[in-house]
Amino acid sequence: MNDADNRDDLSITLGIEEEFFLVDPDSRDLLADPDPAIFEACEARIEPHKVTRELLRSQIETNTRVCASVAEAREAL
Numbered sequence: 460m461n462d463a464d465n466r467d468d469l470s471i472t473l474g475i476e477e478e479f480f481l482v483d484p485d486s487r488d489l490l491a492d493p494d495p496a497i498f499e500a501c502e503a504r505i506e507p508h509k510v511t512r513e514l515l516r517s518q519i520e521t522n523t524r525v526c527a528s529v530a531e532a533r534e535a536l
Contacts, residue, residue, distance in 0.1 A: 478513065489517035
């Protein structure tokens with residue numbers, strides 16, 4: 460059973476995620492072991508909890524909150 464089966468309100472929600480690769484500006488190689496300061500700087504500039512690390516260390520993800528409409532998601536960007 461999934462979470463949707465337990466909800467009284469089965470309205471549709473959505474969110475937007477973007478994934479970014481962390482790349483060395485000189486070599487253009489993916490950063491195998493990025494400095495944690497990169498992640499901290501992204502969090503400070505965007506908002507805490509809107510930037511997350513991905514399984515691949517050379518990748519980060521930004522996301523919106525859960526939204527009830529496309530218009531709300533657009534505004535969240």
